[in-house]
Amino acid sequence: MVKLWILAGIFCVIQISVLRGVAIAQITPDIVLVVVVYTALFHEKAGMWLGFATGIFIDLYSSSLGYNALMGTIIGYGVGKLSGRVYKEIPLLWLILLFVSSLVHDVVIFASAQELSYRFFGRYIFFGALYTTAIGLIIFYILRKFDVRRIR
Amino acid sequence: MWKVTDRWFFGLIILCIILIGIGSTEFGEKTQIRLGSIFSPLNSWVSFIFNEFKIRHENKVLRAKVSELALNNQILRSSQYENEKLFDLLEFKARTEYELIASRIVSRDPNPISGTCLIDKGLADEVRKDFPVITCDGVYGKVTEVTRENAIVQTISDFNFRVACMNLRNGIQGIMRWEGGKGCILGQVRVNSDIQIGDSIVTSGLGSIFPKGVAVGKVREINVDKTKLFYEVTLEPTCKLGEIEYVFIVKKKPERLEKSTVYKTPGWEIYQKIEEEKIVQSPLKKSEKVKMSSIPKEEREEFPIEFEVKEPTIRLQPQ
Numbered sequence: 001m002v003k004l005w006i007l008a009g010i011f012c013v014i015q016i017s018v019l020r021g022v023a024i025a026q027i028t029p030d031i032v033l034v035v036v037v038y039t040a041l042f043h044e045k046a047g048m049w050l051g052f053a054t055g056i057f058i059d060l061y062s063s064s065l066g067y068n069a070l071m072g073t074i075i076g077y078g079v080g081k082l083s084g085r086v087y088k089e090i091p092l093l094w095l096i097l098l099f100v101s102s103l104v105h106d107v108v109i110f111a112s113a114q115e116l117s118y119r120f121f122g123r124y125i126f127f128g129a130l131y132t133t134a135i136g137l138i139i140f141y142i143l144r145k146f147d148v149r150r151i152r
Numbered sequence: 153m154w155k156v157t158d159r160w161f162f163g164l165i166i167l168c169i170i171l172i173g174i175g176s177t178e179f180g181e182k183t184q185i186r187l188g189s190i191f192s193p194l195n196s197w198v199s200f201i202f203n204e205f206k207i208r209h210e211n212k213v214l215r216a217k218v219s220e221l222a223l224n225n226q227i228l229r230s231s232q233y234e235n236e237k238l239f240d241l242l243e244f245k246a247r248t249e250y251e252l253i254a255s256r257i258v259s260r261d262p263n264p265i266s267g268t269c270l271i272d273k274g275l276a277d278e279v280r281k282d283f284p285v286i287t288c289d290g291v292y293g294k295v296t297e298v299t300r301e302n303a304i305v306q307t308i309s310d311f312n313f314r315v316a317c318m319n320l321r322n323g324i325q326g327i328m329r330w331e332g333g334k335g336c337i338l339g340q341v342r343v344n345s346d347i348q349i350g351d352s353i354v355t356s357g358l359g360s361i362f363p364k365g366v367a368v369g370k371v372r373e374i375n376v377d378k379t380k381l382f383y384e385v386t387l388e389p390t391c392k393l394g395e396i397e398y399v400f401i402v403k404k405k406p407e408r409l410e411k412s413t414v415y416k417t418p419g420w421e422i423y424q425k426i427e428e429e430k431i432v433q434s435p436l437k438k439s440e441k442v443k444m445s446s447i448p449k450e451e452r453e454e455f456p457i458e459f460e461v462k463e464p465t466i467r468l469q470p471q
Contacts (some may be wrong), residue, residue, distance in 0.1 A: 003344045013195055014198065014202075016195055017196075017198045017199040017202070018202035025389050045157045046155065048164070051170075052164050055168075057191070059171070059175075060187050061188050061195075064172070064175055065171050065172065065174065065175025065176075065180055065181075066168050066169070066172035066173075066174075067168075068170035069164075069167075069168045070165065073164045073168060074165070077157075080157075128158055
């Protein structure tokens with residue numbers, strides 16, 4: 001669990017510093033959100049706290065304070081609630097959770113900063129969610145591998 | 153268990169809403185900046201590490217680009233140099249009275265004694281054996297062998313090359329030759345002749361290969377040869393042999409060839425026409441081709457005759 005917190009901290013720093021380097025058409029994946037969703041799915045309640053903490057950190061460098069923390073908390077809580085009711089080891093579930101989380105997170109965050117348009121939604125939010133989902137699946141597989149090894 | 157978490161969740165939501173509220177105030181913005189600056193060194197450090205890789209990659213790409221650009225630059229410089237050379241040649245061709253064929257040196261004989269080179273003009277371009285080859289600066293050599301597409305030029309740096317020369321200042325005659333280490337030598341100049349260092353030496357026109365007045369070199373050193381009868385004048389050739397890429401072949405004009413001789417036999421007149429078509433048009437229809445070697449020497453008699461530049465043909469014509 002501590003390792004996940006450390007990883008989330010590293011991901012936060014990477015997210016705000018160097019992730020622009022891997023931007024495709026100005027869209028960057030939200031790797032912090034991936035760790036939050038992962039933690040919430042496999043460690044339930046910890047996801048909410050991790051979502052809040054990482055959200056606060058991201059908020060320090062974003063234009064609007066509080067929104068990332070709010071969304072991190074909601075997503076962490078929501079996914080954590082869901083995790084007790086579903087079979088977690090299905091990649092399709094990971095994919096759906098990552099995509100929906102990213103979509104909801106970005107809609108709220110972008111809506112807080114500017115007026116949303118269909119074009120903006122399609123150009124940044126939708127493709128951003130796809131990008132996060134793609135990267136997130138890789139991170140999920142890696143984290144899951146380490147987690148399973150640790151449990152054994 | 154979740155009930156406690158639910159309470160915490162609502163508590164956190166309220167906290168977030170409060171933060172959103174504070175964030176829109178001046179105090180909130182300042183606090184945000186201050187707190188953000190705490191972690192800034194960490195971010196900078198991470199950025200630096202990641203950028204290091206990026207910069208290394210960029211450096212590699214830029215190095216490759218620099219090499220490519222340097223190569224392009226060299227090519228451009230070479231083109232510029234070639235352009236300047238060609239411009240000089242064009243200028244020379246425009247102001248000279250000779251009929252010239254511009255040609256490029258294709259290869260040079262690696263043998264240091266032979267001093268020959270191959271040029272890219274041949275019979276197809278009306279180049280013939282013994283045509284003089286010059287550059288903008290002066291005498292370069294003469295054509296010794298011709299094929300359809302190429303010709304071999306014996307340059308002035310060939311040990312067997314000779315050209316009759318004279319001092320431009322006073323007309324003192326001599327024969328230029330190449331003597332390896334000594335360089336370009338003007339021989340057969342009588343001792344006590346008026347020749348000075350710095351005198352310009354040009355072709356004298358004797359020998360009927362080189363036209364008169366083409367620059368050969370400048371007098372660099374004057375010595376007396378072993379026989380003590382002649383000066384051995386060392387010349388500084390006007391054309392820089394190693395640097396030359398383009399040359400001109402001087403096409404001999406018909407009027408120059410009028411002085412040439414052919415032979416006639418009793419009852420037969422041999423003349424040399426070079427252009428095949430003109431022979432067909434001539435009124436001498438009963439003429440037939442013969443080889444010069446087939447006529448006995450004692451029956452030959454020299455006489456001047458006109459002929460034109462093209463493939464040589466010997467004809468025998470009844471008088």
